[in-house]
Amino acid sequence: MTAQIFDRPALPAAAAAGGAPRVRRPAAALAVIAGCNAMIQLDDPIVNIALPGMRADLGLTAVGASWVVTAFSLAFGGLLLLGGRAGDILGRRRVFMAGVSLFTAAAALRGAASSGEMLIAVRAVQGAGAALAAPSGLALLLSMFPQGAARTRAIAVCTAVGALSTAGGLLLAGALTSLSSWRWVVYLDVPLGVAIVVAAPFVLAETPRARGRFDAAGALVSAVGAAALVFGLARAAERPLSDVTVVGSVLAGLVLLAVFAGIERRARQPIVVPALFADRDRLLAYAATLAIPGALIGTYFFLNQFFQAERGWPALAAAFALLPLPVTMALTASVCPRLLRRLGARRMLAVGAGLLGLANVWLALGAQGRYAVAVFPALVLLGAGMACSVLPPTVLATSSLRAGEAGAAAGVLNAVQSVGGSLGLVTLVTVAAHGAGMAGGFATGAVFAVLALGAAAGLRRRPPGTTLS
Structure with a gap:
């Protein structure tokens, strides 16, 4: 592989964003x-x-x-x-x-x-x-x-x-x-x-x-705004959603990020180039990247606790039990470039999101049953689904960049993924804590998969094998 x-050759002269030498x-x-x-x-x-x-x-x-x-x-x-x-x-x-x-x-x-x-x-x-x-x-x-x-x-x-x-x-x-x-x-x-x-x-x-x-104002407002939003989401996993700290931090984060968007539109050299969000496919790729962590994060969070606290397994046994997910993801990733050429980004993301949704429904219905029947198949589906879901939006979000935009685009992609992880965890934990338990958490994970599926449906249709440009 x-x-x-x-x-x-890795790079002819100006082929990629940033114009790095070969x-x-x-x-x-x-x-x-x-x-x-x-x-x-x-x-x-x-x-x-x-x-x-x-x-x-x-x-x-x-x-x-x-x-x-x-x-x-x-x-x-x-x-x-x-x-x-x-x-x-x-x-x-x-x-x-x-x-x-x-x-x-x-x-x-x-x-x-x-x-x-x-x-x-x-x-x-x-x-x-x-x-x-x-x-x-x-x-x-x-x-x-x-x-x-x-x-x-x-x-x-x-x-x-x-x-x-x-x-x-x-x-x-x-x-x-x-x-x-x-x-x-x-x-x-x-x-x-x-x-x-x-x-x-x-x-x-x-x-x-x-x-x-550096756009000093944009740097400061984006850093404080993103940190406030992540902090509020993280606190919501431990406190009621009506808690002053939770509400205040999330609102402050959203307001500051809105202010940041205004600063970037007026800045001569913005931290995030507004043109990055003008392309529909890139915007939907960011939306998919925001949703996908919510379809996975509950697996490690809920199952690790369930194996150790409920079934009394030692940490090493719990680690072995979760192993099918990352191993399947790695094996599937090795064939994903060929799948992307054959299916195209739209259909491949839809397949990945569908597998993630199916796996979460499987776990919601029977995660407390026998491992070989109730958990193992779902972990395999999750691994394959994650591999198929990660590549298309990453490729879409980093395509058609102009010189000097690669770092900003990479920063946005990583930031969206980070916020998506925090948002997914707080949502799943909140649902589980309000009486729905682990099954409710996994059902919510399926909803995140459906959101990623919706982002896939909005992508432009391209013939399989088309080079993104």
């Missing part, structure tokens, strides 16, 4: 970018499995433990747009390496945390590092691989590697938690981050800097 990506070792360059994606995705299962040990060792309250997760989400969601634009102006490789370095240093400090306050602080720093690295990494990929089959295959490789990293993270974190301290678990990111920082200067070509300066 990987070898097929490099059957032509990359001599595209396989190694893609490995570095995919490794960063894996490192960020690996962190989530690590923290979730290590959290009970963190609470016991550092004396964290339930609220304090929630902030270990929320601090990362706030910094990540709040700074993504700024991180994407920073890569365009300062150089994407430079910002990518700075983000990975910051993320890795914070991961190392996290393992040495002596208090809950220190742990929460370094988690926020990690989020800031991820907000610099993630959009810059995607923008580098867009610059290295020309629009069309080569870029599609590269995105599919990153998707597969991310899924495998989730699988590996589940197993490694479960095993290390069972055999040793949580501190060893949270060091898993460090060697990968060091390897990426060491290799990046040798295999990633720096992109030309876009002329201009």
Whole structure:
């Protein structure tokens, strides 16, 4: 699969957004970018499995433990747009390496945390590092691989590697938690981050800097607005929807983002180019990206607790039970470029969303039954559905970009996905908490899949095999 990506030069002169020079070792360059994606995705299962040990060792309250997760989400969601634009102006490789370095240093400090306050602080720093690295990494990929089959295959490789990293993270974190301290678990990111920082200067070509300066007002308002929205959604998972903190934060976030939209329309060099939202297919791709996390996030959240709390399984057994999802996702991602050529983005996204909806309905009707019949098939459907649902909107959202827009487009895509994860989790948890239980949560996950299906239905019809342009 990987070898097929490099059957032509990575980039003739001005083929991709940003106009990067030709990359001599595209396989190694893609490995570095995919490794960063894996490192960020690996962190989530690590923290979730290590959290009970963190609470016991550092004396964290339930609220304090929630902030270990929320601090990362706030910094990540709040700074993504700024991180994407920073890569365009300062150089994407430079910002990518700075983000990975910051993320890795914070991961190392996290393992040495002596208090809950220190742990929460370094988690926020990690989020800031991820907000610099993630959009810059995607923008580098867009610059290295020309629009069309080569870029599609590269995105599919990153998707597969991310899924495998989730699988590996589940197993490694479960095993290390069972055999040793949580501190060893949270060091898993460090060697990968060091390897990426060491290799990046040798295999990633720096992109030309876009002329201009930062839109300071837009940067501040977007960061505070996105952070307020993510904070409000995260708090809603723990408090009533009528809570003053929840309502105030969500409303403040929405107002500030509306103000941000006005600033960007008037700014000479905006953080987010308004023209990105003028294309119908790109707008629907963002809508699908917002909905898709809600069709998946309940699986890890509900089933992990159900296996350990209700059935008494150890962490490692619960990790093995969830393994079919990321493994199927990785295997399906390897054939997704061919599926995209044959089906087209519209039909492929519809197939993926349909599989996600079916899997959630399956779990809603019988997740508490026998694993082999009630859970395993649904996890396989979820893995296949996610792989088919992720690639089309990613390709659509990053197609037809002008020079200097790749970082901004990548930042928007990552920001939408981050908000979608928070929105999905709070919605599912709220439904479950109001008497519907786990079954209600999965039924709500099916609704998110239907929303993604609606976005697919609105995409323009293209003949299968058409190159997006």
